[in-house]
Amino acid sequence: MHMKPLNGLRILEFDGLGPVTFAAMMLADMGAEVLRLTRSEAAGSAVFSEVGGAVLHRNRAAVPVDLKSASDRRGVLSLVESADAVIEGFRPGVMERLGYGPADLLGRNPALVFGRITGWGQSGPLAQAVGHDLNYIGLTGLLHAMGSPDRPPTPPLNLVGDYGGGAMMLVVGVLAALLEVRTTGRGRVVDAAMTDGTALLGGLFHALRAQGLWNDRRGSNLLDGGAPFYRCYICRDGGYVAVAALEPRFYLALLSGLGIDPAEAPQYDTFAWPDLHLRFAALFAARNRDDWAEHFAGTEACVTPVLSLGEAPAHPHNQARGTFEDGAPAPAPRFDDQPSTVANPPPLPLDAAILRWGGCEPR
Numbered sequence: 031m032h033m034k035p036l037n038g039l040r041i042l043e044f045d046g047l048g049p050v051t052f053a054a055m056m057l058a059d060m061g062a063e064v065l066r067l068t069r070s071e072a073a074g075s076a077v078f079s080e081v082g083g084a085v086l087h088r089n090r091a092a093v094p095v096d097l098k099s100a101s102d103r104r105g106v107l108s109l110v111e112s113a114d115a116v117i118e119g120f121r122p123g124v125m126e127r128l129g130y131g132p133a134d135l136l137g138r139n140p141a142l143v144f145g146r147i148t149g150w151g152q153s154g155p156l157a158q159a160v161g162h163d164l165n166y167i168g169l170t171g172l173l174h175a176m177g178s179p180d181r182p183p184t185p186p187l188n189l190v191g192d193y194g195g196g197a198m199m200l201v202v203g204v205l206a207a208l209l210e211v212r213t214t215g216r217g218r219v220v221d222a223a224m225t226d227g228t229a230l231l232g233g234l235f236h237a238l239r240a241q242g243l244w245n246d247r248r249g250s251n252l253l254d255g256g257a258p259f260y261r262c263y264i265c266r267d268g269g270y271v272a273v274a275a276l277e278p279r280f281y282l283a284l285l286s287g288l289g290i291d292p293a294e295a296p297q298y299d300t301f302a303w304p305d306l307h308l309r310f311a312a313l314f315a316a317r318n319r320d321d322w323a324e325h326f327a328g329t330e331a332c333v334t335p336v337l338s339l340g341e342a343p344a345h346p347h348n349q350a351r352g353t354f355e356d357g358a359p360a361p362a363p364r365f366d367d368q369p370s371t372v373a374n375p376p377p378l379p380l381d382a383a384i385l386r387w388g389g390c391e392p393r
Contacts, residue, residue, distance in 0.1 A: 032367075032368040033061070034060055036060040039057075039063065039114050040113045041063070043118075044116065045066050048119065048196070049119060049192045049196035049222075050119030051119075052086060052192070053197040053200045055087070059089055060365075063090075064089070065090065065378070065383055065387075066090050066092045067093050069095075087374070088373065089373055089375075091376070093377070093378050093379070095380055102380060103129065106380075110135050110138050112387040113387075114143065114208060115143035116144055117146070117147070122157050132219045136219075140215075142217040143217050144217065144220065145219075145222065146221060147199075148222075148223055149162070149225065150225055152221045152223070162188075163188040167186075167190050167228045170228045170229040171232060171235075172232045172235075174246065178255070190228055191227075194228070194231055195230070195231050196227055252276075259274075260274055261307070264315060265318055265319040266317055267318040271335055271336060272333070280330045280331060283331040284331040284333065287325060287326050287329060287331050287333070288313050343357050
């Protein structure tokens with residue numbers, strides 16, 4: 031039987047919305063035993079099973095608790111004493127007011143890693159302000175760079191702030207801190223702010239801007255849709271193709287497939303880009319999406335169909351790799367020849383969770 035990389039790790043997830051849920055899913059997918067502390071009916075709030083459903087809440091049991099109840103508090107603290115890490119996504123100060131802040135929990139378990147994620151961070155003038163993904167990425171400069179030049183910036187779903195700059199940074203930070211515990215025996219607090227993480231994701235564009243290779247005019251740069259060879263085009267049937275022929279060799283393959291003489295379309299003549307875009311658009315609009323996909327299949331033109339969420343699981347490549355399971359994304363990344371596993375265990379009562387982790391109610 032293959033062991034997953036994080037087998038043996040015990041993580042408590044204080045249930046919430048958005049990135050902390052995604053981070054917990056990733057940790058559980060990679061083998062950590064994650065217990066999801068959900069709000070019980072006694073706490074006056076429904077369990078968040080409807081948000082993320084069986085996908086984002088997979089591979090871990092929900093443990094209903096009332097964090098303000100004295101008896102449930104004793105049980106949660108017992109779990110903390112057996113945990114390697116906790117993760118939470120409340121506004122700064124909430125965990126402290128509930129009596130579950132870093133000082134409280136590391137006092138019980140000095141080797142504990144306390145991972146916390148917020149939009150603005152634990153400090154700074156906006157730390158207590160409300161907000162969502164779009165607000166956070168708007169403050170980093172990245173949102174300004176997304177979308178068409180003649181329209182407002184386009185929200186990139188909630189992938190950049192919540193998940194890329196948030197959940198992924200929390201996972202990396204928690205795993206790094208857990209590695210440190212192995213040598214020092216001391217836990218630490220991980221402050222994952224979506225503004226910090228999103229800004230970091232934009233490192234390439236700051237580097238390009240410093241070299242004069244990127245400007246703040248949206249839709250006029252190499253990777254933001256300004257280049258006619260790196261953007262999407264509508265086809266005759268209303269579908270789209272993604273064109274990403276960045277390298278000169280790939281660009282030549284694109285021109286060949288479109289029947290364009292390279293002498294008429296120098297790749298990096300930026301003044302000619304608007305006219306070339308119109309020429310490409312007219313050509314792609316003359317055939318259906320899947321016709322173009324078949325036409326460019328096996329070439330180096332980097333032309334692929336833009337699939338909908340409903341279409342993606344049926345694509346042959348995704349089927350061959352098992353990228354989706356029952357229509358939902360499978361765990362990633364892969365490890366050697368170990369098959370991915372997805373389970374949805376039933377809720378676990380608090381006393382049963384304590385027994386599972388070999389704990390007892392603390393004083």
